[in-house]
Amino acid sequence: MKKNSLIFLALAALAMVGVVVYSLVSENGSQLPDGFAQGNGRIEAEQIEIAPTLAGRVESVMAVEGGMVATGDVLAEMDSDELSATLDRAKAEVALAHQTKVEAEALVVQRKSELRRAAQELQRATALLTGQNISETVFEERETIHQVAAAVLGAAQARVATAESQIAAAEAEMRRIEALIEDSSLLAPTRGRVLYRLAEPGEVVAAGEPILTLLSLENVYMEVFLPARVAGLLPIGAEARIVLDALPDYSIPAFVTFVSPEAQFTPKQVETLDEREQLVFRVRVRIPEDLIQSRIEHVKTGLRGVAVIRIDPNLAWPAALEQGIPPELFE
Numbered sequence: 001m002k003k004n005s006l007i008f009l010a011l012a013a014l015a016m017v018g019v020v021v022y023s024l025v026s027e028n029g030s031q032l033p034d035g036f037a038q039g040n041g042r043i044e045a046e047q048i049e050i051a052p053t054l055a056g057r058v059e060s061v062m063a064v065e066g067g068m069v070a071t072g073d074v075l076a077e078m079d080s081d082e083l084s085a086t087l088d089r090a091k092a093e094v095a096l097a098h099q100t101k102v103e104a105e106a107l108v109v110q111r112k113s114e115l116r117r118a119a120q121e122l123q124r125a126t127a128l129l130t131g132q133n134i135s136e137t138v139f140e141e142r143e144t145i146h147q148v149a150a151a152v153l154g155a156a157q158a159r160v161a162t163a164e165s166q167i168a169a170a171e172a173e174m175r176r177i178e179a180l181i182e183d184s185s186l187l188a189p190t191r192g193r194v195l196y197r198l199a200e201p202g203e204v205v206a207a208g209e210p211i212l213t214l215l216s217l218e219n220v221y222m223e224v225f226l227p228a229r230v231a232g233l234l235p236i237g238a239e240a241r242i243v244l245d246a247l248p249d250y251s252i253p254a255f256v257t258f259v260s261p262e263a264q265f266t267p268k269q270v271e272t273l274d275e276r277e278q279l280v281f282r283v284r285v286r287i288p289e290d291l292i293q294s295r296i297e298h299v300k301t302g303l304r305g306v307a308v309i310r311i312d313p314n315l316a317w318p319a320a321l322e323q324g325i326p327p328e329l330f331e
Contacts, residue, residue, distance in 0.1 A: 035312035039224025039283065042304045043244070046219050047195065050212040051205075052078050053183045058203050063212055065197045068297065069188040076199075076211050078184040083177055090174040097170045101163035108160060111153035118142075118149040191296070192216045217296050221257070221286040224307045225264075231281035233311050234259050240285040241321045244305035251321045253291065256309060258284040285309065 032038060057079040063069060125142035128134040196213040199205055222242055226234070234256055241251040260282040285307045292299060308321060 032308065033315070033318065035315040036308055036310055036318075037226055037230040038306050038308045039226050040304070040306055041222040041224040043220060043222055043242075043299075043301050045192075045221070045299075045301050046216040048189060048192070048214040048216055049210040050075055050186050050188075050214055051208050051210045052186065053207060054078075054180060055205065055207045055209075056080075056082075056184075058199050058201050058205060058211060060201050061197060061199065061211065063194045063197065065194050067194050068192075069194060069214070070191050071188055073188040074185050075188055075194075075214075076186040078186070080181050080184040083181045083184065087174065087177045087181065090170060090177055094167065094170040094174055097163060097166040101160060101167060104156060104159040104163050108153065108156040111149070111156045115146070115149040115153050118146040122146045186211065188214060190214075190216045190218055192218075193299075215301060217292060217299050218289060219286065220292050220299060220301070221284050222254070222305070222307050223282055223284050224309075225280035226283050226309075227280055228263060230311065231259055231283060234283060234309065238309055238311070239313070239317075240307050240309040241317070242285065242287065242305055242307050243321075244303050246303055246305075251308075252287060254285040254287050254307065256283060257286045258282075283307075283309070 059077040059079045061076045063073075063075040069075065122142045122145075125134060125139045129136065129139045193215045194212055195215045197211075198213065199209075199211040205211060236256055236259065238256040240254040240256060242254050243251050263279040263281055310317065
C-alpha cells in the first residue's frame with residue numbers, strides 16, 4: 001500500500017507540473033512574465049530528395065518508409081548495365097589512344113633519323129658546291145630533301161601531341177562514366193529517417209525525379225511567427241524552450257537560429273484569425289544537435305506545440321520552463 005501511495009503521489013506531482021507548464025504557454029502566452037514571448041509551431045526537419053542524376057530504371061530500393069539510415073547507407077540502386085558497356089568502350093578508346101601515341105613516337109624516331117641523314121647530305125653538297133664539284137641543281141635537291149625531312153618530323157611530333165590529347169580526353173570520359181556508375185548507387189547523405197518511398201524496382205524515372213524523401217535529423221527545429229516589436233529585439237542565439245502538445249510536462253531547450261529580415265502575414269496554419277491578420281516575422285528555434293543525437297530514434301516531426309523565447313537574457317526562466325534533460329523527449 002505504501003508503494004502504491006508513493007507512485008500515486010509521483011504521478012500527481014507530474015500532472016501538476018504539466019498543468020503549470022500548460023497554463024504558462026496557453027492563452028497566447030498571457031501567463032508569461034514580461035521579457036518572454038511565444039509562438040505556435042510544429043517540430044520540423046530538413047527534407048532531402050534522393051534522386052538519380054540520369055534517367056533510368058530503378059533496380060532496387062533498400063530503404064523502407066519510417067526506417068532510420070546512417071550516412072553512407074545505400075538507399076537504392078539504378079540499373080547501370082548500359083553505363084557499364086559505355087565504360088568498356090571508353091576503356092578501349094583509352095587503350096587505342098595509347099597505342100596511337102606509341103606508333104606516333106616510333107614515327108618520330110624514324111623521321112629524326114631521316115632528318116639527320118638529309119642534314120649530312122646537305123652538308124656534303126655544300127662542301128662540293130664550294131669546290132664546284134656538283135651543280136647547283138644537285139645542291140638544291142639536297143636542300144629540298146632536308147627541308148622536307150624537317151617538315152615531316154614536325155608533323156610526326158604533332159601526331160604525338162594529338163595522341164596525348166586523345167588519351168587525356170578518353171581518360172576523362174572514362175572517369176565521367178565511372179562517376180555516373182558510382183552515382184547509380186543512391187547513398188544517404190546524412191543520418192535521418194526515410195519519410196517517403198516514391199518509386200519501386202522496375203520503374204523508369206527521369207533525371208532528378210525523387211525516389212526517396214529523407215528527413216535529416218541533424219537540424220530539428222520549430223518555426224514560429226512573432227510581431228515586429230518582439231522579433232526586433234531577438235538576437236541570434238537567444239534561449240528558448242519548446243513545449244509540445246503531446247508532452248506538456250516537459251520543456252525542451254532550444255535556441256534562436258534565424259529571424260526573417262522581412263515581415264509577412266501569418267500563415268494559415270496559425271489557428272486564430274487575429275494572429276493571421278497581423279504582419280509578423282518568421283523565427284526559427286533549433287533543438288541542440290547533441291540532444292537530438294542522443295534521442296534520434298525517438299524524434300518525430302509534425303508534433304505541434306509552442307516555443308517560448310527569452311527576450312531579456314538577464315531574466316530567470318519560470319520554474320516550469322527551467323532547462324532540464326527530459327527522458328526520451330519524442331517517445
